[in-house]
Amino acid sequence: MGHGLVALARAGHPGPTLVVTAATVALAAAVGRGPAALVAVGATQLTTFLSIGWLNDYLDASRDAAVGRADKPVPTGAVSRELVGACAVLAALACVPLSALSGPVAGVLQILVLAAGWGYDLGLKATAISVVPFVVAFGLLPAVVVTGAPGVPLPPLWLVVAGALLGSGAHFANVLHDLRDDAATGVRGLPHRLGAPATRAGAAVLMLVASAVLVLGPGTPSPRELVVVALAAAVLAYGLASRRRRVLAGAVQLVALLDVALLLVSGAALR
Template sequence: MPALAVTAVAAALAVTTGRSPGGVVAVAAAVLAGQLSVGWLNDLLDADRDASVGRADKPVAVGTVSRELVATATVIAAVAAVLLSLLSGVDAALVHVVMLCSAWAYDFGVKATAFSVVPYAVSFGLLPAFVTLGGPDGRWAPAWLLAAGAVLGSAAHFANVIPDLEDDAATGVRGLPHRIGGAASAGVAAALAVITGVVLALGPPGPVTTAGLVAVPLSVVILLVGRVRGRRAGSRANFNALLVVAVVDVVLLVITGGTEL
């Protein structure tokens, strides 16, 4: 699901740059291949840890999919991601390779360090640049859009890890969210999600758009509702609220990004 979400965002941004349908498909295919390689590599490297905590939702861990097959698929997806990126030009391909190396580094161990958020910030932050460098103008995305991507990626890291904090801790994974705890991670994710909206609303030159004026207060309300409903034991309302706000931020990113790309 995260792979499809990131792919959809990249494709939507590609549309705003004025790319041809073929160009949009090229972007989507490259990003999807890269995301699959990252996800499959993560499942492969975490198979033993996932099995030790009984993660029945992980096919590799439970043995329904062989590790050899996943390893082969990971390599194929990684190579395909690089080759498909070249359809957007050498500069764009180099940026995508940096994004992928950052994400693979997370899988290979950065996620268990205090710097676990860095790969998310780097990879998400560079996503708009990959799209714009391969566009008709072949230029870098504006700084405010790169910053928004980095902040949104950081928020995604904290939100994504929260449900698995206990399992991760039991298997020796101690990234930044694990070190500050679940409650603090939820707060950081919420703050970063709101900051993303603010950057997207105020970043583009000219007056703040209607979308920007609506998105930020809407995000605050959603997070407050999630906080109240999340007080119940076992509730995932906080996490769900963060996901909704992330969707709001992504929609705003596409709308505001399109004004400058």
């Protein structure tokens, strides 16, 4: 049973799920939400992104098997496709009452985040607008957290824009790993249509612009924040110049962490 639970967790894409959950909980703490609210935010994001990840593996089981994805538990038989699909639905249903704990506005926004993720899984990933679900979901995520905070009725526009840029950059960076496998199974999202060089450049530019928005959005940036943006630019430039996929992926991940730190600093300024 233990191996089955591990396999089921792997099908939910635990790495990205835990990163997003931790980042949203940290932002909730930065904007002054209490302990009960932090638990609600964490549970909401966990169920939301587990549902999206499980649905993705349920729908992509045949594609993953066709390209020999040994890292995916469904095509290897470690967990059944039916169980993963059922868990995707149950997690989505659990997300609805959990999201309502942050208030009606935040609850509605969270359902839109879930809908964007499901829309990507259900077919948008193979279209020219594959980036749109990431724009919507990650643009609304910080809005969900901030809207539920006391004394903050609506999130500032720069926060929504920064989240959308981060999500878009993550989409471009993640797809780089799967361009060949996706092409073999008929998935042609926006990055596939642009090609690998443009996708690499797009991931770097989106992450860098997100850094700039997080620094300039709240007001006059401090010298320390400007140094962070300069560091992000240098890291991304090195990643692009290397022309090695792993180096660029590491550079994008590092800048994403820097952007999350900037997000938390900017969130604290909203209190």
